[in-house]
Amino acid sequence: xxxxxxxxxxxxxxxxxxxxxxxxxxxxxxxxxxxxxxxxxxxxxxxxxxxxxxxxxxxxxxxxxxxxxxxxxxxxxxxxxxxxxxxxxxxxxxxxxxxxxxxxxxxxxxxxxxxxxxxxxxxxxxxxxxxxxxxxxxxxxxxxxxxxxxxxxxxxxxxxxxxxxxxxxxxxxxxxxxxxxxxxxxxxxxxxxxxxxxxxxxxxxxxxxxxxxxxxxxxxxxxxxxxxxxxxxxxxxxxxxxxxxxxxxxxxxxxxxxxxxxxxxxxxxxxxxxxxxxxxxxxxxxxxxxxxxxxxxxxxxxxxxxxxxxxxxxxxxxxxxxxxx
Amino acid sequence: xxxxxxxxxxxxxxxxxxxxxxxxxxxxxxxxxxxxxxxxxxxxxxxxxxxxxxxxxxxxxxxxxxxxxxxxxxxxxxxxxxxxxxxxxxxxxxxxxxxxxxxxxxxxxxxxxxxxxxxxxxxxxxxxxxxxxxxxxxxxxxxxxxxxxxxxxxxxxxxxxxxxxxxxxxxxxxxxxxxxxxxxxxxxxxxxxxxxxxxxxxxxxxxxxxxxxxxxxxxxxxxxxxxxxxxxxxxxxxxxxxxxxxxxxxxxxxxxxxxxxxxxxxxxxxxxxxxxxxxxxxxxxxxxxxxxxxxxxxxxxxxxxxxxxxxxxxxxxxxxxxxxxxxxxxxxxxxxx
Ligand SMILES: Nc1ncnc2c1ncn2[C@@H]1O[C@H](COP(=O)(O)OP(=O)(O)OP(=O)(O)O)[C@@H](O)[C@H]1O
Ligand code: SF4
Ligand SMILES: [Mg+2]
Numbered sequence: 001x002x003x004x005x006x007x008x009x010x011x012x013x014x015x016x017x018x019x020x021x022x023x024x025x026x027x028x029x030x031x032x033x034x035x036x037x038x039x040x041x042x043x044x045x046x047x048x049x050x051x052x053x054x055x056x057x058x059x060x061x062x063x064x065x066x067x068x069x070x071x072x073x074x075x076x077x078x079x080x081x082x083x084x085x086x087x088x089x090x091x092x093x094x095x096x097x098x099x100x101x102x103x104x105x106x107x108x109x110x111x112x113x114x115x116x117x118x119x120x121x122x123x124x125x126x127x128x129x130x131x132x133x134x135x136x137x138x139x140x141x142x143x144x145x146x147x148x149x150x151x152x153x154x155x156x157x158x159x160x161x162x163x164x165x166x167x168x169x170x171x172x173x174x175x176x177x178x179x180x181x182x183x184x185x186x187x188x189x190x191x192x193x194x195x196x197x198x199x200x201x202x203x204x205x206x207x208x209x210x211x212x213x214x215x216x217x218x219x220x221x222x223x224x225x226x227x228x229x230x231x232x233x234x235x236x237x238x239x240x241x242x243x244x245x246x247x248x249x250x251x252x253x254x255x256x257x258x259x260x261x262x263x264x265x266x267x268x269x270x271x272x273x274x275x276x277x278x279x280x281x282x283x284x285x286x287x288x289x290x291x292x293x294x295x296x297x298x299x300x301x302x303x304x305x306x307x308x309x310x311x312x313x314x315x316x317x318x319x320x321x322x323x324x325x
Numbered sequence: 326x327x328x329x330x331x332x333x334x335x336x337x338x339x340x341x342x343x344x345x346x347x348x349x350x351x352x353x354x355x356x357x358x359x360x361x362x363x364x365x366x367x368x369x370x371x372x373x374x375x376x377x378x379x380x381x382x383x384x385x386x387x388x389x390x391x392x393x394x395x396x397x398x399x400x401x402x403x404x405x406x407x408x409x410x411x412x413x414x415x416x417x418x419x420x421x422x423x424x425x426x427x428x429x430x431x432x433x434x435x436x437x438x439x440x441x442x443x444x445x446x447x448x449x450x451x452x453x454x455x456x457x458x459x460x461x462x463x464x465x466x467x468x469x470x471x472x473x474x475x476x477x478x479x480x481x482x483x484x485x486x487x488x489x490x491x492x493x494x495x496x497x498x499x500x501x502x503x504x505x506x507x508x509x510x511x512x513x514x515x516x517x518x519x520x521x522x523x524x525x526x527x528x529x530x531x532x533x534x535x536x537x538x539x540x541x542x543x544x545x546x547x548x549x550x551x552x553x554x555x556x557x558x559x560x561x562x563x564x565x566x567x568x569x570x571x572x573x574x575x576x577x578x579x580x581x582x583x584x585x586x587x588x589x590x591x592x593x594x595x596x597x598x599x600x601x602x603x604x605x606x607x608x609x610x611x612x613x614x615x616x617x618x619x620x621x622x623x624x625x626x627x628x629x630x631x632x633x634x635x636x637x638x639x640x641x642x643x644x645x646x647x648x649x650x651x652x653x654x655x656x657x658x659x660x661x662x
Contacts, residue, residue, distance in 0.1 A: 057565055059561055059564060059565060087564070087567060087569075087570065088567070089567075090564065090565055090566065090567035091565075091566045091567020091568075092567060095565055095566060095567070096562075096565040098558060098561070098562065100558065103557070103558040103559065104558045104559055104561070104562040105559055105562065106559045106562075106563070106576075106577050106581070107559070107581070107657065108580060108581060108584075108654070108655055108656055108657070109576070109577070109580075110656075117563075117566075117568055117572060117576070118566045118567070118568065121566070121567055121568045121569055121572065122567065153656045153657070155656075155657050166562075169562070169566055170566070172566075173566060173567060
C-alpha cells in the first residue's frame with residue numbers, strides 16, 4: 001500500500017518520572033495506519049497498549065516524557081503541535097473510547113447533552129438542531145426510545161448502553177481515527193458482539209481507521225485487518241491477521257497463539273506464558289522478553305533488529321521462528 | 326424525592342431526643358444556683374427556697390424533665406430568668422440577626438474561597454496555589470475575635486471606612502418593618518436604600534471576621550475536589566472528544582467538583598453559627614450568641630436548653646436544606662432511596 005497513512009508513529013518512546021525512578025513504559029514503538037484499516041493492539045496487561053494510545057492522543061499527564069522520530073496524524077506533526085493545536089485535532093481527527101464507559105461519561109450531565117456538547121464543539125450548530133442530531137445519534141447506536149433516553153444519566157443505563165453512548169459520542173465529531181481501548185471488556189458476550197459490530201459498521205461507513213486495543217484475541221481476529229503485538233513496551237511483531245495467527249514468528253507471539261485454544265479465551269485468563277513482565281523501572285536488556293524466552297541465545301544481548309519478513313510482516317527478534325520449523 | 330426528604334427528617338428524630346436529654350442533664354449539673362441569683366444578694370435561706378419552689382427547682386430531676394419535655398412538645402421552651410420573656414420569643418427575635426450575619430459571612434467565604442480553590446486546582450504548584458495555601462492557613466491561624474479587633478482597629482479607628490462597630494444599625498437609621506428579619510433585605514423591601522446600605526455597612530466587618538474562619542475548609546475542599554475531578558476518567562473523555570477547555574473546566578469539572586463542597590456547606594454554616602458567639606460579643610450584635618453567653622454566665626437553664634435545642638433543630642433543618650440542594654445538583658441523589 002502506498003497510501004499516505006492516517007497515523008504514522010516511528011520510534012515512540014515514553015518514560016514516566018515517578019517517585020521510584022523512571023518507568024520506561026514504551027520504547028521504539030512504530031506503526032502506521034492507513035485509511036479504513038483496523039489494527040488490533042494486543043499484549044499482556046501492562047505491556048503499554050493504553051500508554052501508546054494516550055501518547056498519540058497526547059492525554060498523558062505531565063510526568064510522561066514523550067519522544068519520537070515521527071509522530072504524524074492527518075498530516076499534523078504531533079511532536080511540535082501546540083496544546084491548542086492538538087486539542088483541535090481531538091474529536092475531529094482522532095478520538096477515543098474507553099473500557100469503563102460509565103466512568104468515562106460525565107455522571108451529572110444527561111447523555112443527550114453530552115452528545116450535544118461534542119456536536120457543538122466541532123460544528124457551529126443551533127441548540128435545537130444539535131438536540132435533534134443527538135437524538136439521531138442515539139438512534140444510530142440503536143438505543144431504544146432515544147427521545148426519552150436523551151435525558152437519561154449514565155447511572156440509569158447498563159454498561160452496554162453506556163458503551164453505545166460512548167460510541168455515539170465518539171462518532172458525533174466524525175473522526176478519521178478511532179482508538180478503542182478495550183471497549184468490550186466487562187460486557188457479556190452478546191453485548192460484546194453488538195458493540196463490536198456497531199464500531200465496525202460505523203467505521204466502515206466512513207472509511208475510518210480504528211485501533212482496537214484488546215485482551216480478547218479471538219474477538220479481535222474477527223474484526224481486525226492487522227495486528228501489533230506488544231510486550232513490555234515494545235511492539236514485538238506486527239503483520240496481517242493471517243501473519244499473526246498462522247505465521248507467528250516472534251517467540252512471544254508464538255506462545256500466545258499456542259496458548260490460545262479454539263473458542264473464546266482472553267489473554268488475561270492465560271497463565272500459559274511463563275514468567276512475568278520485567279520491571280520497567282530497571283535498566284532493561286535490548287530484548288525485554290529475554291528472561292522468559294525459550295529461544296534465547298547469547299546473541300540476544302545485542303541490540304534488537306527489526307526483521308522485515310515481507311511487506312506487511314515485521315518482527316523484532318534475533319531468532320524468529322520460521323515457518324519451516 | 327418527597328419520600329427521601331421525609332426519610333431524612335425522621336432519621337433526625339433520635340438525635341433530637343438525645344440532644345434534649347443531654348442538654349437537660351448538663352444544664353442541671355452546671356455549677357451556680359439560679360434560685361440564689363434570682364432571689365437577689367440580700368436573700369435569706371427562706372426566700373431562696375421560696376424562689377426555688379416558684380421556679381419548680383425543688384422537684385426531683387426526673388419530674389422536672391417530664392415537665393420540661395411536656396412544655397417542649399407544646400412549643401414552650403420555658404421562661405428566661407434573665408429577660409422574664411418566654412425563651413422562644415427571645416430566640417425568634419434574635420435569630421434573624423445571627424442568621425443575617427452568618428449568611429453574609431458564608432457568602433463572603435464562598436466568594437473568596439471557591440474561586441481561590443478552583444484556581445489553585447487548575448494550576449497546581451503555581452504561585453496562586455501557594456497564595457491559596459498561605460491565605461487559608463493565615464486566616465485559620467488567628468482566633469476570630471482577634472481578627473475582629475484588628476479589623477476594627479484598622480478600618481474603623483485608623484481609616485474610618487467602617488461605621489462604629491456597635492449593633493446592626495446605627496441609631497439614627499429607622500429599623501425597617503420586619504418581613505424576613507434581615508435588615509438589609511427588609512430595608513430594600515421597604516424601598517429604603519439608605520438604611521439597607523447602612524445595615525450592610527454594619528455587617529461588613531463582623532461578616533469578614535467570621536467568614537475568614539470558613540475560608541480554610543472551603544478553599545481546601547474546593548481545591549481537593551476539583552483536582553480529584555480533573556483527574557477522573559470523564560474529563561479524559563471530554564478532552565479526547567475535543568471539547569473546548571472552558572467547557573471541560575466549567576461544565577465538566579467545576580459542576581462535579583461542587584458536589585462535595587455543597588455537602589459541607591451545612592456543616593460550615595452551623596460551625597459559623599457557633600463561632601458567632603464571640604464575634605457577636607465583639608460587635609455588640611444582638612443575636613443568639615450574645616444571648617447564649619449571658620444565659621451560661623447566669624445559669625439561665627431554660628435559655629441554655631432552648632438555645633441548644635434550637636441549634637440542634639437548625640442543624641437538622643440545615644442538613645435537610647443541603648440534602649435538597651444536593652438533589653438539585655446531583656441527579657444520582659434523586660433516585661437514591
Ligand atoms: N502515569 C504513569 N506513571 C507511571 N507508570 C505508568 C503510568 N501509566 C502507565 N504506566 C506504566 O506503563 C506500563 C504500561 O501501562 P499500560 O496502561 O499501557 O498497560 P496496558 O497494556 O494498557 O495494560 P492493560 O491491559 O492492563 O490495560 C505499566 O507498567 C504501567 O505501570
Ligand atoms: S531476541 Fe532472543 S530472547 Fe528476544 S525474543 Fe528473540 S529469541 Fe527470544
Ligand atoms: Mg490499558
